[in-house]
Amino acid sequence: MSLRYALLGFLSTEGASGYVIAREFSESMGWFWHASHSQIYPELRRLEDEGMVWSHPPDDNGGRTKRIYEISDQGRAELNAWLSEDISYPPSRDPERTKLIYLDAMPVETIRRHLERHRSHYEWLLDVYREQLRQVDSRTHPRLRKRLAARPAEEHELVAGLKALALQGNAERARREIAWAEDAMSWLSRFDEDTQPKPGIENTLEGT
């Protein structure tokens, strides 16, 4: 039930075609909610049937297929109702951690490979979030600019601040995962065959 709200939220900034939404929702990690076009197009039509959005051909030309969706008053009310509700935290389903705990039967090299990949995945993610954050801080972020344009100047700090907050949270998550993977790899090195086990060294990762 979150896709519809992600769509209404997106459209609350500015009207857009399904294609544009799909593009942003697919730039995998640049956004907070991923969805593919095959999910978006039907959902937009459902929202239109329910009166939450309405659509029109684009101004510029008589494009045959393209449709721009705009949020309606009813859609805004629906969005606000959702925003007021407490969110329900989805149950955790973590393929990385799940795999890690069963890796204990595999060679140390395999475990290290997974940790390396973990680190590089989050390094890439961190770059994405940092770039987005830079664009938010410098007010060059395209969708943020559009959102600010529709709001009075005294609200700009709040609007941009919340967006920055969300991105900072994600960036910090990514940094944590990188640090975690690095700690894990350094701990793992005591199990290398070519290295002597060093019985005097405490396991720095134990304890709370």
Added chain:
Amino acid sequence: MSLRYALLGFLSTEGASGYVIAREFSESMGWFWHASHSQIYPELRRLEDEGMVWSHPPDDNGGRTKRIYEISDQGRAELNAWLSEDISYPPSRDPERTKLIYLDAMPVETIRRHLERHRSHYEWLLDVYREQLRQVDSRTHPRLRKRLAARPAEEHELVAGLKALALQGNAERARREIAWAEDAMSWLSRFDEDTQPKPGIENTLEGT
């Protein structure tokens, strides 16, 4: 396609009934992969059809309905194949962050309520992880004990260490989220109506 591997991994420690697995997979956050019994029972039967597991009635009594599933050699091979594969990071779908960025049109009190809930959710989660970690460190964690029992003593440090690592990662994530929510709330206080805006104070959350 991860449920089957979560099941094979679980059974690689010790045989278990669908009920027991369902119970552990539902203790929402104590585990790394959530699933409900209505998903688990059919999947176990599918795994049995494919020869990945086999089942028998429990030793103790002639319990009519209960069945214990055990992993087969083929199941272990399948699990190991999955463990060797690189994991594919699922696209992010984050209802908390999604909601946050659209909360900019709501009263500051509503935003704060969400952040408070965010903090208390992760505080609860942190408690869960800390307790699990305590049980792992003291080797009283029931399922870890069973896993260690089937392995030679020289592997115990690795087996327990990986489990601890996974839990530490989750605990650190939870701590980050708590700290993030607290920073966010203190930043948010500058938008309180009853408080004077303090133009001299820099926004500590801005910048990379």
Added chain:
DNA sequence: GAACCCATGTAAGTTGTTACATGATTGA
């Protein structure tokens, strides 16, 4: 004998993925 946990199942519906399919527009 009522309440509660053990134990397993099915059915209907929603959500999300992957693949197939089509056609217009733009720029090299």
Added chain:
DNA sequence: TCAATCATGTAACAACTTACATGGGTTC
């Protein structure tokens, strides 16, 4: 004119949720 991108759609399937359904065993 070829390739890339714009633009929208459907179909089949896989994954997951919620609700309904049943019955045995234990304990108060």
